[in-house]
Amino acid sequence: MKLINKSNAHLFMVILAILFGLGFVWAEIIAEAGNAYVILFFVSIAGFVITLIIAWFKKINLKVNFRYIFFMNLMLLFTYIFELIGLQYTTSSNTSFIVQLTVLIIPIISSIVDRRLPALRPIVLGLIALIGIAIMTLDPENLSVNTGDALIVLVALSFSVYVVMVERTADNPIAIAFYFFLMGIFLYLGFALMVGAEFSVPFGSLVFLLPFIAFIITLLLTMLLQVHVAKFIRPERIAIYYCLEPITTVIAAYFILQHVLTVRLAIGGAIILGTVILASRKKSTSCNTGQLLL
Numbered sequence: 001m002k003l004i005n006k007s008n009a010h011l012f013m014v015i016l017a018i019l020f021g022l023g024f025v026w027a028e029i030i031a032e033a034g035n036a037y038v039i040l041f042f043v044s045i046a047g048f049v050i051t052l053i054i055a056w057f058k059k060i061n062l063k064v065n066f067r068y069i070f071f072m073n074l075m076l077l078f079t080y081i082f083e084l085i086g087l088q089y090t091t092s093s094n095t096s097f098i099v100q101l102t103v104l105i106i107p108i109i110s111s112i113v114d115r116r117l118p119a120l121r122p123i124v125l126g127l128i129a130l131i132g133i134a135i136m137t138l139d140p141e142n143l144s145v146n147t148g149d150a151l152i153v154l155v156a157l158s159f160s161v162y163v164v165m166v167e168r169t170a171d172n173p174i175a176i177a178f179y180f181f182l183m184g185i186f187l188y189l190g191f192a193l194m195v196g197a198e199f200s201v202p203f204g205s206l207v208f209l210l211p212f213i214a215f216i217i218t219l220l221l222t223m224l225l226q227v228h229v230a231k232f233i234r235p236e237r238i239a240i241y242y243c244l245e246p247i248t249t250v251i252a253a254y255f256i257l258q259h260v261l262t263v264r265l266a267i268g269g270a271i272i273l274g275t276v277i278l279a280s281r282k283k284s285t286s287c288n289t290g291q292l293l294l
Helices: 009-031 035-057 068-084 092-113 120-137 147-166 173-194 206-229 234-256 262-282
Strands: none
Touching: 009 035, 009 068, 009 092, 009 206, 009 234, 035 068, 035 173, 035 206, 068 147, 068 173, 092 120, 092 147, 092 234, 092 262, 120 262, 147 206, 147 234, 173 206
């Protein structure tokens, strides 16, 4: 009997959203330790070794539709590039709220793939969400946009494409993760060499090593869970569950990173989260834990 099935897929989606929220906190910690490309290069090596060992022990066939998996994984690879670089200029709390744009972007991309017109409602809500992002990211003194927050918007876009594509693949999750990390090794190594980055990472420090390990575990678990739950839950519905991400990230950042909840963050975050909830609702549903488990 498989661990994830139609009856419990929603529960595992809640777990997935919580893991994603924690992932932003681990990413912010390790992003401060060195060049983002170098860190992701070592993350990819570790993930590649882990998935290779799992595939060897479980005798998993690594044959996939490589062209499709290549583009799908490329979207996720760029997601982590934008995330790690963006977190050098912004906070995990800001990130968790801005990424909620996925709940607006995913239905639009899905409608394009399905060759149908997107509904007007998510577009209007998307414009309202932009107001929330402006409140969070614009500097009142010089009206400049924080570079990190702009990069996190790209995280939302690339990840939305990935979510829509995951639903349409039938390949083994371990095989997908294997090629993801393999691609990451070459991609991040290439970027690191292009920018002349130093390949020095403080593995001897537990302050870096523990979040680094936690980030790898979180990344691997979210990849595997995402592929499994996508077999039972539509992309639009998956986007609903990411409403839980900011709650996890803000709580974890408060206790682990001693982040302070500013008025601008609270107002902008409330607007974004409000539009996310409205976008995920049908006439008789709402974005809360009780409804999510229905």
